[in-house]
Amino acid sequence: MGFKSYLVKRLILSVLVIFGAITLTFFVSRIIPSDPAALWAGSRPRPEQIERARKFLGLDKPLHIQYIIYIKKLFSGDWGYSIKFKRPVLSVIFDHLPATLELVIISYIVAILIGIPLGVISAVKENKLTDHVTRVISVIGASMPTFWLGIALQLIFYGKLGILPLSGRIDPMIMLENPLEEITGFYLIDSILTGNWVAFRSSLTHIILPALCIATYPMGLCTRMVRASMIEILRENYIRAAKASGLPERFITFRYALKNAIIPAMTTLGLSFAYSITGAFLVEIIFDWGGIGTYTVYAIQTMDYPLIIGITVFMSIFYVSINLLLDILQAIIDPRVKY
Amino acid sequence: MKNDDGSETISIPVTRRYEHRFRELKIIIQVIRNDPLSLGSLIIIMSLIFIAIFAPIIVPYPEDVKGIPRFGEKFLPPSWKHPFGTDYFGRDVFSLVIAGARISLSAGVVVVGLSLAIGVPLGIIAGYFGGTMIDETIMRITDMFLAFPPLLLAILIAATLGPSLINAMIATALTWWPWYTRLARAQAISIKEQSFVEAARALGLSNLTIVFRHILPNTLAPIIVQATMDLGSAILMTSSLSFLGLGAQPPTPEWGLMVYLGRVYLLTYWWYATFPGLAIFITVLAFNTFGDGLRKALDPRLRRIRQA
Numbered sequence: 220m221g222f223k224s225y226l227v228k229r230l231i232l233s234v235l236v237i238f239g240a241i242t243l244t245f246f247v248s249r250i251i252p253s254d255p256a257a258l259w260a261g262s263r264p265r266p267e268q269i270e271r272a273r274k275f276l277g278l279d280k281p282l283h284i285q286y287i288i289y290i291k292k293l294f295s296g297d298w299g300y301s302i303k304f305k306r307p308v309l310s311v312i313f314d315h316l317p318a319t320l321e322l323v324i325i326s327y328i329v330a331i332l333i334g335i336p337l338g339v340i341s342a343v344k345e346n347k348l349t350d351h352v353t354r355v356i357s358v359i360g361a362s363m364p365t366f367w368l369g370i371a372l373q374l375i376f377y378g379k380l381g382i383l384p385l386s387g388r389i390d391p392m393i394m395l396e397n398p399l400e401e402i403t404g405f406y407l408i409d410s411i412l413t414g415n416w417v418a419f420r421s422s423l424t425h426i427i428l429p430a431l432c433i434a435t436y437p438m439g440l441c442t443r444m445v446r447a448s449m450i451e452i453l454r455e456n457y458i459r460a461a462k463a464s465g466l467p468e469r470f471i472t473f474r475y476a477l478k479n480a481i482i483p484a485m486t487t488l489g490l491s492f493a494y495s496i497t498g499a500f501l502v503e504i505i506f507d508w509g510g511i512g513t514y515t516v517y518a519i520q521t522m523d524y525p526l527i528i529g530i531t532v533f534m535s536i537f538y539v540s541i542n543l544l545l546d547i548l549q550a551i552i553d554p555r556v557k558y
Numbered sequence: 559m560k561n562d563d564g565s566e567t568i569s570i571p572v573t574r575r576y577e578h579r580f581r582e583l584k585i586i587i588q589v590i591r592n593d594p595l596s597l598g599s600l601i602i603i604m605s606l607i608f609i610a611i612f613a614p615i616i617v618p619y620p621e622d623v624k625g626i627p628r629f630g631e632k633f634l635p636p637s638w639k640h641p642f643g644t645d646y647f648g649r650d651v652f653s654l655v656i657a658g659a660r661i662s663l664s665a666g667v668v669v670v671g672l673s674l675a676i677g678v679p680l681g682i683i684a685g686y687f688g689g690t691m692i693d694e695t696i697m698r699i700t701d702m703f704l705a706f707p708p709l710l711l712a713i714l715i716a717a718t719l720g721p722s723l724i725n726a727m728i729a730t731a732l733t734w735w736p737w738y739t740r741l742a743r744a745q746a747i748s749i750k751e752q753s754f755v756e757a758a759r760a761l762g763l764s765n766l767t768i769v770f771r772h773i774l775p776n777t778l779a780p781i782i783v784q785a786t787m788d789l790g791s792a793i794l795m796t797s798s799l800s801f802l803g804l805g806a807q808p809p810t811p812e813w814g815l816m817v818y819l820g821r822v823y824l825l826t827y828w829w830y831a832t833f834p835g836l837a838i839f840i841t842v843l844a845f846n847t848f849g850d851g852l853r854k855a856l857d858p859r860l861r862r863i864r865q866a
Contacts, residue, residue, distance in 0.1 A: 232701075239702030247718050351595070358850055362843040363796055366801050367817050367835030370824055374832070378825045497707040501798055505821065516802060519717045531714045535706045 225550065233543045240535040248528045249282065279417045286516055293532065295407060299525035303517060307552060308529035311514060317404025319503065319510030321410060323496050325426055326433035327488065337486070338445025339477060345450055360439025365498060369505035370434045384427055386507040390421045398432070429506040433499050437491055442485035445477075452476045482552060489545045493538040580739035583779075592657050596851030602844035610660040622649035623657040625809030626693030632734060633827045643829035645820070648811075651829060655837050660726065662841060665727055666793040670785050672731035678774070685746025686769050697743070700736035708733050711793060716804040723796075723812065726805035730795050734788075739783055745777035775791075785837070787852055790845030797838050813838045 240537065256273040264272070276299075277288055292298070298308040341353035376383040384390065388406055399418045402409050407426070408418035446476050452458065453476055463472045502513030507513065511530060518526040590597050609616060617623055628648035636643045642651035683697040703711065716729035749755065750773060758768050797814030799805040806812030808819065813834040820831030 235698070236701050236705045239698065240705035243702055244714065247714055280827075355595070355847075356852070358847050359843060362790060362794070362799075362839060362846045364797065364817070364835060364838045364842070366798065366814075367831070367838060368820055370817065370831050370835065374824055374828055378828070390825065488774050494709075497709040497713075500713075501708065501801060504802075515713065516795050519713065519804065522717075527714060527717055531706065531710055538707050539705050 222550065224361055226547065229543060229546055233539050237536050240539070241290070241293060241532055242286075244528055244531050244535070245286055248524060249285075295547065298529045298532070301518070301523055301526040301529075303521045303523040303526065308525050309533075310525060312511065312529060312533050314404075315510050315514050317510075318406075318508055319496060319499055319512060320502070321405040321407060322426060322429055322508060322510065323433060323492065323499050325428040325452035326495065326499075327437055327492060329430055329434040331488070332442055333434070333483070334441025335477075335481070337438075337442040338480075339449060339472060341442065341446040342449030342480075343472060351445075353446070357442040358440035360435040360442075363435050365432045365435065366501040366505055368435060369429065369502050372428045372431060373505070380499050384421075384425050386505070388422060388425055389418060390425075390508060393418050393421045397458075428497075429502050429508060432502045432505075433495055436498065437488055437495060440491055441484055441488055444487050445480055447485050448480040449476055452479050482549075486545055486549055490542065493534075493541045496537070497534060570714060586687050593851050593854075595847055599844040599847035599851070602840065603848060604658055606663060606841055606844065607710050609656055610663045613657050614741055617653045617656050619650040619653040621651045623811055624763045625649075633823070634832075635827075636829050639836075642833040643827070645816075645830050646823070649809075651816075652835055654816060655813070655833055657811040658813045658837060659818065659841075660721070661806065661810065662793050662797060662838070665723065665796040665812075666789045666845075668727050669730045669734060669792040669796060670788055672727070673734035673780070674738055674785055676731070677735035678777070679770075680735075681739035681742025681744075682746040682773055682777060685743040686750055686765070686773060688743075693743075694725070696739065700739045703733065703736045706733070709795065709798065712799060713804065715803065721804045721807060723800070723806040723810065726796055729799065729804075730792060734792065737788075738781065738785075742777055743780055745780060746773050749773050749776050778820045783852055786851030787845070790842040790849065793845070794838065794842045822865040 256269050256276055256278055258270040260268040268409055277285060286421070293522075296309065297313075300306065301308050301311050304311055337353050337356065340356075341350045342349050373385055377385045393399070397415055397417045399406060399409055399415055400413050402412055406422040407419065410416070410422060458471060458476060461475055462468075496511070498509070499508075502508070503510050503512030503518055515527070515530050517523070518530065568590075579729050590600055614620065622628070625647075626649075628644075631640075631648035632646060634640055634644040634648075640650050640652060642655060645651055671720030680696050680700075684693045687693050706714075711733040712726075712729045715732055716726050719725035719729065746769075755768060755772055758772050762812065763771075797804060797812065800812045801818045806815045808815065816834035817831045817838070818830070820827070820834070823830055
């Protein structure tokens, strides 16, 4: 099978999976114990108001018709209205997605910058004390309840030391004095683009703690992956040959071994990226980040079903797309992948 | 050579032929003996189980666990009388954390058990009928569930079912089972080609009997090992749902819920959120470290040192 047919097969499969996820979401959302129409009609609605809401939301039709309408609307970009915000679900999602993405991307940069060196050190010093310490650090990363780590960091860096802000994306005073012009929605990039250095400093100090929280998991993962593939590669013949020919140890480790060890680590990290976006939900709440996570929790607390469903569908599409993209990338980069 | 049950034991003497069934158990014991980290985490797990079982006897203030407030002792800092301080209702946080061990550990066991109950039979059936429509259908359904970021599907289901600890456990299990289906399927595929299954088929046993009497028992060992390794993550996910307000409800002494409630008073009464969170951390850490040791031992590529 050639690359093209592999691509087509993976694409069709991904579309089917997304379709399945959408269907599953629909049926889960229809077994809701409470009545969405009554929620839509507001507090203490009259029966005719509920009836009108039911008609407006299309809940008076039989289930299979509702399903067809739901699918049609999804594809035409009409994802319904948020009950709480009385705005289209998609626009709520797109308004708050940059905040979450910015946070998770910064976290991954931190995770990679720390994780790769830790993994390399751990592999070179296999089964020595450094290795054990690194192993403990990476397991801690996977075991730490992020919501609790966030609280602990707040307590230390804001409560005791007072050197970092408690929560939010930027100091509200700066928004008054040096208002930040939103271009991309990523505060760090926007402030650089507009040369607003006060805003840049403020958003940078605000992102440190939440980014550290989210970074713990991918950092542990990165360390483990790099360590495992480095250990395997350092035993390969071409490394031995390089050693025998007298190349400096450091040169071999970084130029020969690490280069090959990084691909599998990056694939695993990529897979965990979409996972971390939902993991970030918990951190967002603690730091009042105002991204998708914060709004998911609002949606849950106010029983805003169209928004909950919208976010679920959106995230599953995102998740499947990232997986697909990584598979394709890997097939391109790594010639050993069988189609 | 062939045994009387039809299985092949190539180089193992007949007297030892049952030992390979307990290979995993032997490896576990060996790992614990060689690895101080695994041993330490096992000791922590054992003490946690002990605490969970005897919680009602150990707890210093049993009435606090039932949610009876003592407003006179509101927010006392940690002391000899209250090692972890007291909460908003004057309840002893130490007692609550101990009682929480029982809730969290049983939540983990229930979640993993429920996922196994759904996932393993489906996986074995899919593997046994590998390549047929049954296999395809089951695997496409698991794909559908795996299309969601795990926490998000749990949030959706828990929000739909309504907030309670039981619903949070069901929601977590419903997002968890596909992994066991995949694992069990892979196991079943490798086992069904073995001659004892062929023998059973030749004897005219029904598919149902073959699947549940002959294939299932032989797939269990690696699945149980995996399940043990997953307990930590299951506990973490259930407590995350509680933290989001979708799990246990007050006054249940659930750790995630306590962190959520204590968060508001963080800067003034730090102990309220800190100790329950520390309890989650230590529990999950113990399970993950132990699981990490197991993984290391069971990965044939990493095993070479011990076999030498």
